[in-house]
Amino acid sequence: MTPTSFDGLMPVVIFMGIAVALFWGGHFASVLLAPSKPSHLKSTPYECGEQPVGSAWSMFNVRFYVVGLIFIIFDVESVLMFPVAAIFRELNDMGQGAYALIIFLSFISVLIEGIAYCWKKGDLDWVKSFQVSHKKRS
Amino acid sequence: MFLQVLFLLSATLTIGCGIAVAVTRNLMHSCVFLLGTLIGIAGLYATLGADFVAVTQIMVYVGGIVILMLFAVMLTGGKDFVSRAQNLLGLAPSMGNKWTFALSGLVGVVFILTNVKLLMSVASSLPTKEINNELPSTVNEIGHLLVKDHVLAFELSSVLLLGALVGAAIIARPRKQ
Amino acid sequence: MISLTSYLLISLFLFVLGLVVMIARKNIVAILLGIELILNAAALNFVAYSRYVTNNLDGHVFSLFIIVVAAAEAAVGLAIVIRFFQIKESTHIDEATQLRN
Amino acid sequence: MNQTVVSYLAQYEFFDSLLALFGGNQGLLTFVIFMIFCLAIVGMCATIGGLGTYAERKISADIQARIGPNRVGPYGILQFLADGVKMMTKEDVMPFSADKFLFYLAPMLALVGVFATLAVLPFSTGFTLSDMNVGIFYLIAISSLVGVSVFLGGYASNSKWSMLGGMRGASQIISYEIPVTISILAITLLAGGMGFGTISAHQRGLPTNWFIFHNPFSFIAFFVYFVGALAETNRAPFDLPEAESELVSGYHTEYTGMRFGFFALAEYIEVFVVCGVGAALFLGGSNLPVDLSFDIIPLQLVEVVIFMTKALLLYYVVIWIRWTFPRLRVDQLMSICWKYLTPIAIFNLVGCAIWVVLFNGKSVAQLLMGGGH
Numbered sequence A: 001m002t003p004t005s006f007d008g009l010m011p012v013v014i015f016m017g018i019a020v021a022l023f024w025g026g027h028f029a030s031v032l033l034a035p036s037k038p039s040h041l042k043s044t045p046y047e048c049g050e051q052p053v054g055s056a057w058s059m060f061n062v063r064f065y066v067v068g069l070i071f072i073i074f075d076v077e078s079v080l081m082f083p084v085a086a087i088f089r090e091l092n093d094m095g096q097g098a099y100a101l102i103i104f105l106s107f108i109s110v111l112i113e114g115i116a117y118c119w120k121k122g123d124l125d126w127v128k129s130f131q132v133s134h135k136k137r138s
Numbered sequence B: 001m002f003l004q005v006l007f008l009l010s011a012t013l014t015i016g017c018g019i020a021v022a023v024t025r026n027l028m029h030s031c032v033f034l035l036g037t038l039i040g041i042a043g044l045y046a047t048l049g050a051d052f053v054a055v056t057q058i059m060v061y062v063g064g065i066v067i068l069m070l071f072a073v074m075l076t077g078g079k080d081f082v083s084r085a086q087n088l089l090g091l092a093p094s095m096g097n098k099w100t101f102a103l104s105g106l107v108g109v110v111f112i113l114t115n116v117k118l119l120m121s122v123a124s125s126l127p128t129k130e131i132n133n134e135l136p137s138t139v140n141e142i143g144h145l146l147v148k149d150h151v152l153a154f155e156l157s158s159v160l161l162l163g164a165l166v167g168a169a170i171i172a173r174p175r176k177q
Numbered sequence C: 001m002i003s004l005t006s007y008l009l010i011s012l013f014l015f016v017l018g019l020v021v022m023i024a025r026k027n028i029v030a031i032l033l034g035i036e037l038i039l040n041a042a043a044l045n046f047v048a049y050s051r052y053v054t055n056n057l058d059g060h061v062f063s064l065f066i067i068v069v070a071a072a073e074a075a076v077g078l079a080i081v082i083r084f085f086q087i088k089e090s091t092h093i094d095e096a097t098q099l100r101n
Numbered sequence D: 001m002n003q004t005v006v007s008y009l010a011q012y013e014f015f016d017s018l019l020a021l022f023g024g025n026q027g028l029l030t031f032v033i034f035m036i037f038c039l040a041i042v043g044m045c046a047t048i049g050g051l052g053t054y055a056e057r058k059i060s061a062d063i064q065a066r067i068g069p070n071r072v073g074p075y076g077i078l079q080f081l082a083d084g085v086k087m088m089t090k091e092d093v094m095p096f097s098a099d100k101f102l103f104y105l106a107p108m109l110a111l112v113g114v115f116a117t118l119a120v121l122p123f124s125t126g127f128t129l130s131d132m133n134v135g136i137f138y139l140i141a142i143s144s145l146v147g148v149s150v151f152l153g154g155y156a157s158n159s160k161w162s163m164l165g166g167m168r169g170a171s172q173i174i175s176y177e178i179p180v181t182i183s184i185l186a187i188t189l190l191a192g193g194m195g196f197g198t199i200s201a202h203q204r205g206l207p208t209n210w211f212i213f214h215n216p217f218s219f220i221a222f223f224v225y226f227v228g229a230l231a232e233t234n235r236a237p238f239d240l241p242e243a244e245s246e247l248v249s250g251y252h253t254e255y256t257g258m259r260f261g262f263f264a265l266a267e268y269i270e271v272f273v274v275c276g277v278g279a280a281l282f283l284g285g286s287n288l289p290v291d292l293s294f295d296i297i298p299l300q301l302v303e304v305v306i307f308m309t310k311a312l313l314l315y316y317v318v319i320w321i322r323w324t325f326p327r328l329r330v331d332q333l334m335s336i337c338w339k340y341l342t343p344i345a346i347f348n349l350v351g352c353a354i355w356v357v358l359f360n361g362k363s364v365a366q367l368l369m370g371g372g373h
Helices: A005-033 A063-086 A088-093 A097-121 A128-137 B002-023 B027-047 B051-075 B098-125 B138-147 B151-172 C004-024 C028-052 C058-088 D005-009 D014-021 D026-063 D079-088 D100-120 D135-142 D145-157 D160-191 D196-201 D216-232 D257-282 D297-322 D330-359 D364-370
Strands: none
Touching: A005 B002, A005 B027, A005 D026, A005 D079, A005 D100, A005 D257, A063 A088, A063 A097, A063 B051, A063 B138, A063 B151, A063 C058, A063 D160, A063 D330, A088 A097, A088 D160, A088 D330, A097 B138, A097 B151, A097 D330, B002 B027, B002 C004, B002 C028, B002 D026, B027 B051, B027 C004, B027 C028, B027 D100, B027 D145, B051 B138, B051 C028, B051 C058, B051 D135, B051 D145, B051 D160, B098 C004, B138 B151, B138 C058, B151 C058, C004 C028, C028 C058, D005 D026, D014 D026, D026 D079, D026 D100, D026 D257, D026 D297, D079 D257, D100 D135, D100 D145, D100 D257, D135 D160, D135 D196, D135 D257, D145 D160, D145 D257, D160 D196, D160 D216, D160 D257, D160 D330, D196 D257, D216 D257, D216 D297, D216 D330, D257 D297
């Protein structure tokens, strides 16, 4: 009579199903209820009344990518730290606290090195390139 | 029962979105279908009882790699308000033509034929073991493995990530013109 | 009960799809997508074998490290793609014929 | 292994009679029970999201010495229903240059990402829908779908305001995920597990056992978490992705009618979820202040009320902050995340690890009262 461990996943699937159903339900409700008089002017992208120039899918500044890059490295490191953190207390109770602390701290120190490097090189500054060019001019 | 349903859902999502990744001509859509494939694989991990790996899959891939890829597609999409036909709009020459697809399809078919033969013999020679549905928590055991058996790989992976961060930051950093 | 073979078949199919993407596409980002598919197929095999054949969780740790390496690979690979685009204004793989500038 | 609401109910006698009613088909009964609970929680959260918009306007009116909505229903409390009906009857407009597929997909992904987090939210010790071993980790992971949906919403509209908002939103959400994750890592370390059940069991009893008062580092970690969570849900003062005065309304500029409503609903429910997580991780969750040896269902309902009170108090603070502080600039936003919150969070994590080894995981209160035995 004990439910299996996979039952814990059922609410996740049900909630995802409810979300999808709610989306399409709302969509069809608005198809039924809402007026639909499309016109070219109405479906122009909003640019405060001006005619849009070109497409919005254009090149963006590389610093968005640099932020994403720093994020993904930290994300992966925190993922690896999670199981170690979860058994940290257990190891400490087993009398291996010092060992676990050394493992943990040496891992984190590399993480700190990464953030220190990015800080030093100015990857964490949003307006760095602007300041550099400003200094040159003066 | 629920396990089978979950397996079928995940497998359909994985394979369907995987095929869509291969066929669609729009790079942005391709990335989004890859997202579906990765979520499907996370579901497959969950049916294998690998809860921690499943969540790691979602965390790293969905939260990280796919967003990074979307950023990269945006950054290589166009310049000065002109979208490059190559990436974002319409049919792209760099997304393959019928000759490359025919060639790769041939390679794929040959690969599948050889491997299915191999796989069947592997599967028939495996000892059929009783699988219990009551799984213990994988988190604690993975933690113990990481700090005992695989402690070198654990520490080295942080160094690898540091190297990746430094290298990629040097490559991608905005240059002074 | 779901058999090991079904997982192996899914993984094989995924691997072939990744191969198809890598061969058919000439766009570097699309090729990276194919690599992700292949890495995922390998990781899925590790976890499936660890559940059905061995009794320990070494397979889980392996796929964990595969995911870590995939993240590092994607970060560096996409950085190269972006730098390449800044120089050549293209992401076509046939344009990459020089090792410097 | 995974404690669920079904395995909680299975210890009572009426479960067996229910099982007989379903002809002994346990899978079906499990599904039905989960379905009932899921629908109830979705209904509750939709109401909270709706009342959130009402509370937002009413509190802002209070802060700015206005009256606020007062026409629909007593004190205007039915305003959110009127808003919902209005949204449903608005015309759906899609820009002609939009990417149709992604335009539909983006709000759906936002809804899926937010709703899936509700599955592990610990409303009470028994009524947690699913107490997974990886609970809090799962919650962080699945809520990152919202970041993808913000980016896709901005991209698919093919409007410059949307694109700017989407890029800003995605980079803000992923940046602030780091301090939040590392703060939660500190709590995982103190509790010795990622499941909400484990975390909640460590905070049983008086408020001195709550993790916020466990040690000085976890006290700071709470504020790091709260600021990061505000930014992750795009709430003011971090509402740069949808800053009205700069970007019209950011990534949902081109969304109208029901699809805009779904974005708004997802955002309000996400605020409730992060408040609930803050309450569960740091403020003792649903624990009663006294230890009782028996367990009955009305007691569980009391626990639900305790949990909701804590979560809604945090919700009030979120709204209060929104109408009190001015918006940040983009460069300030990034430097707060990477130069202040992340180093502080790493410092907290190291501090918690050393604390656990030095004091054997005892809290400040235990050390003071127990004499360090």
